[in-house]
Amino acid sequence: MAKKEIVFQNSNYSLSYEILNFGKPQTILFLHGWGSNKEIMKQAFGQTFSSYQHLYLDLPGFGHSSIEAVIDTGTYSDIVHVFLKALHVKPFMVVGHSFGGKVATLLKPEVLVLLSSAGIVAPKSFKVKAKIALFKMLKPFFPKSFYRFFATKDVDGMSQTMYEILKRVVNEDFSEQFLTCKAKTFIFWGKNDAATPLASGEKMHTLITGSHFFPLEGDHFFFLKQNKQIEKTLLEIGF
Incomplete structure (x- = not known):
């Protein structure tokens, strides 16, 4: 685990991250969901995508990363952008779970992988x-x-502070952001997800032009058991 100190809008942020497969030519950024941290993403994907460098990040206020003020998802994305520039890393793919899916969408990567993403207000x-x-x-x-x-x-x-952030982000409607998304997008969803229902994934799929939608067995954390299937699907379709 490493720490990167950045300054954003006159506030200091200490961001905790970890890199696996260091030195591979292309990087995948993994972003966790609300109430979680980078460890759950590493647990799921640390043994997958061996040909790519992995970057796991604790979003501000989660895990070992600091938070300075009440912010919204757009600001989270801006902070991550500054962080990536400070590391001199430009991920070609961003994988985001739940809340992390909204942040991932705003980062506008070449390839976007959404895992039971938030953003559709049920x-x-x-x-x-x-x-x-x-x-x-x-x-x-x-x-x-x-x-x-x-x-x-x-x-x-x-x-x-985190509760105030939660109140601010929980009802953000990202329909417009999904509608204008230009990334090559793959949407994976737990069929029994009670936190972000399957219908939200289906709607997301209709909004993102050219997206691929894959309902898989499991709940909101389906990707912990379906990690190999996700890897296989992405590698078979190609980026």
Whole structure:
């Protein structure tokens, strides 16, 4: 594991990363999802794509990377862009899981691989709508810490800054970004994904012109068991 110090908009960021297969001519950047870190991506793909250099990054606020302010997905992408320039690395492929898929899309790589990517806002159930309405009604009468009682389980152990970021990014609609995406795109999805439903992947596929869509067995973290199938599919189709 290594650290890279960068400055973005007058703020210092210490970004944790790891490189495998150092020196290979082409680089694949792997970006994890919300509440995770680079280790899960390395666990899945560390033994795949042996002909390519791998770059695993803890996004700001996750793993061993710092966070300085409440930011949105666009700013995450800008920070990663500065980081890549500082390393003098230009990945030809970016693999993004969930939240990392949105960041990957904004980086506009030559080849984009989305794993149960976030970015399609699914309709909220009546239960969720009622919970939000009740929270808004009671919020003025309770301290800030009260939010955790109503919040998603994703906030467990989360700092206030990261919670504010989550609130900002969770409902970002990336339909326009997918519609204008020019990358050669491969979309893989867990058939039993409850976090980002399969219908979201199907819609993403219709939005991204020329994209390839592959539903695979598994849940939101299907790629941990389907890593070899993902590698095989990509290598067989070709980049």
